Amino acid sequence: MTHEPPMNLPFPPTETPALDASALTPAFSPLYQQIKGLILQSLQTGEWKPGESIPSEIELAGRYRVSQGTVRKAIDELASDHLLLRRQGKGTFVATHTEQHVQYRFLKLVPDQGNQNTEGPAQRTIVDCKRLRATAEIARTLALRAGDSVLQVRRVLSFAGIPTILEDLWLPGGPFKGLSAERLTVYQGPMYGLFETEFGVRMVRADEKIRAVLPDASQSELLQIPASAPLLSVERVAYTYNDTPMELRRGFYRTDTHHYRNALS
Amino acid sequence: MTHEPPMNLPFPPTETPALDASALTPAFSPLYQQIKGLILQSLQTGEWKPGESIPSEIELAGRYRVSQGTVRKAIDELASDHLLLRRQGKGTFVATHTEQHVQYRFLKLVPDQGNQNTEGPAQRTIVDCKRLRATAEIARTLALRAGDSVLQVRRVLSFAGIPTILEDLWLPGGPFKGLSAERLTVYQGPMYGLFETEFGVRMVRADEKIRAVLPDASQSELLQIPASAPLLSVERVAYTYNDTPMELRRGFYRTDTHHYRNALS
DNA sequence: CAGTGGTCTAGACCACACT
DNA sequence: GTGTGGTCTAGACCACTGC
Numbered sequence: 001m002t003h004e005p006p007m008n009l010p011f012p013p014t015e016t017p018a019l020d021a022s023a024l025t026p027a028f029s030p031l032y033q034q035i036k037g038l039i040l041q042s043l044q045t046g047e048w049k050p051g052e053s054i055p056s057e058i059e060l061a062g063r064y065r066v067s068q069g070t071v072r073k074a075i076d077e078l079a080s081d082h083l084l085l086r087r088q089g090k091g092t093f094v095a096t097h098t099e100q101h102v103q104y105r106f107l108k109l110v111p112d113q114g115n116q117n118t119e120g121p122a123q124r125t126i127v128d129c130k131r132l133r134a135t136a137e138i139a140r141t142l143a144l145r146a147g148d149s150v151l152q153v154r155r156v157l158s159f160a161g162i163p164t165i166l167e168d169l170w171l172p173g174g175p176f177k178g179l180s181a182e183r184l185t186v187y188q189g190p191m192y193g194l195f196e197t198e199f200g201v202r203m204v205r206a207d208e209k210i211r212a213v214l215p216d217a218s219q220s221e222l223l224q225i226p227a228s229a230p231l232l233s234v235e236r237v238a239y240t241y242n243d244t245p246m247e248l249r250r251g252f253y254r255t256d257t258h259h260y261r262n263a264l265s
Numbered sequence: 266m267t268h269e270p271p272m273n274l275p276f277p278p279t280e281t282p283a284l285d286a287s288a289l290t291p292a293f294s295p296l297y298q299q300i301k302g303l304i305l306q307s308l309q310t311g312e313w314k315p316g317e318s319i320p321s322e323i324e325l326a327g328r329y330r331v332s333q334g335t336v337r338k339a340i341d342e343l344a345s346d347h348l349l350l351r352r353q354g355k356g357t358f359v360a361t362h363t364e365q366h367v368q369y370r371f372l373k374l375v376p377d378q379g380n381q382n383t384e385g386p387a388q389r390t391i392v393d394c395k396r397l398r399a400t401a402e403i404a405r406t407l408a409l410r411a412g413d414s415v416l417q418v419r420r421v422l423s424f425a426g427i428p429t430i431l432e433d434l435w436l437p438g439g440p441f442k443g444l445s446a447e448r449l450t451v452y453q454g455p456m457y458g459l460f461e462t463e464f465g466v467r468m469v470r471a472d473e474k475i476r477a478v479l480p481d482a483s484q485s486e487l488l489q490i491p492a493s494a495p496l497l498s499v500e501r502v503a504y505t506y507n508d509t510p511m512e513l514r515r516g517f518y519r520t521d522t523h524h525y526r527n528a529l530s
Numbered sequence: 531c532a533g534t535g536g537t538c539t540a541g542a543c544c545a546c547a548c549t
Numbered sequence: 550g551t552g553t554g555g556t557c558t559a560g561a562c563c564a565c566t567g568c
Binding site for chain 1 (some may be wrong): 495
């Protein structure tokens with residue numbers, strides 16, 4: 001909409017640190033990183049919404065008063081972070097969790113046979129969904145204060161009729177005001193898609209801690225497995241822009257018919 | 266050493282597909298991809314060995330008769346694949362598994378407390394190391410023929426005196442001729458470092474399949490855990506250049522004090 | 531056809547490491 | 550200072566998409 005104020009010129013005659021000239025580290029920041037920051041800002045503020053196209057490289061170059069190549073390098077990095085999606089001949093788009101090809105981007109459980117991600121959509125059952133006060137641990141993980149309102153959800157995912165994943169998740173009450181079991185049940189597609197379209201919360205990255213555990217009583221019942229059958233415990237913290245934690249999720253995966261796939265490089 | 270034969274000129278007057286003009290897809294390949302392929306070749310053939318520096322961008326641009334920017338883009342991709350390592354002011358180096366900072370690059374198990382990768386080096390114990398004939402399954406995974414010679418190794422890694430990882434691994438007999446329990450015991454540092462320096466085999470990427478399992482008798486004994494204690498089963502296939510499988514490794518991780526860390530993006 | 535992203539070039543200059 | 554990788558620019562042209 002409005003153009004940004006004029007930036008620091010690229011390499012002005014006298015070297016001008018962008019900010020805080022007295023910092024311990026010179027904190028030299030390449031132009032394209034600054035552009036990346038500006039684009040990131042426009043993504044955060046919702047100037048460009050998930051699924052929409054952003055202005056063309058040439059247009060952005062004009063707006064930011066830099067060359068197309070510099071904008072290009074900024075977009076390159078954002079695209080490799082999966083925040084943007086480039087499509088030759090069409091434009092650059094704000095990435096979404098609701099695309100066909102990358103559905104369940106954060107779910108790495110795949111069936112032992114069959115190459116499809118989860119061979120067909122999962123049956124989702126919301127077991128529980130309630131508001132409560134954050135424990136100290138939940139509060140710490142979600143960067144809240146103990147006692148703040150959080151939403152707790154428990155659900156089961158089944159593949160081919162077999163309950164395979166049990167998930168407990170905790171969401172900060174503020175951003176997810178209005179989320180209910182009803183909404184979760186009605187919505188089709190990945191939960192992170194719902195978060196984007198209904199609550200404007202886009203999950204950007206996540207960390208997972210994986211362990212082997214034995215189920216407790218409720219887990220073995222919901223997953224219909226004996227108490228001695230080991231489960232994969234997957235504890236995930238998902239972050240939105242600015243490394244803000246927005247979800248704590250504890251998943252319990254049956255790995256008798258599926259496995260967690262990870263590519264190392 | 267010797268210069269490459271002259272390449273296809275960039276965008277020659279008449280469009281010249283690199284190869285196989287009758288392919289279904291036009292198979293247009295950008296120049297920098299072709300350069301990437303040539304550099305990859307020099308890495309495979311050992312013209313530039315792990316740890317050594319490769320020629321400067323300007324020199325490579327001259328050798329391949331392209332601009333520095335094109336070489337740069339090729340190197341960029343190889344660096345992001347961790348095949349090369351750029352160091353400003355010094356040069357570009359062939360990546361290694363023996364660097365301090367990325368030691369145990371493929372090992373994602375970290376202690377629950379303490380941020381260090383494995384807080385200090387692990388104690389390694391070779392339990393077994395013998396040559397045998399490949400089973401059908403091993404042969405398939407390693408792209409061998411059933412009955413071909415393979416090396417089988419079993420070892421235990423302990424952290425702070427606690428046996429934490431039990432690994433069974435299978436290596437093709439040919440490339441690893443001369444590998445013995447003795448060598449494995451004597452060598453300090455990551456096993457993949459030994460593979461590089463002693464056998465010229467550089468692991469480039471790997472796929473892992475992770476499950477929760479219960480230990481068998483020998484596993485619970487070696488890891489000093491009860492038979493009911495679940496373990497993380499990590500089945501890894503590691504590849505060298507050209508997607509050639511070079512190792513099958515089955516790891517069993519205790520996750521009572523450690524966890525498998527994975528970053529999603 | 532026009533508009534978009536993708537590739538390639540040539541040249542200038544900056545930041546870093548070594549000597 | 551010299552040589553390396555890192556950034557930035559300007560311009561040309563290619564490849565893909567859709568009107």
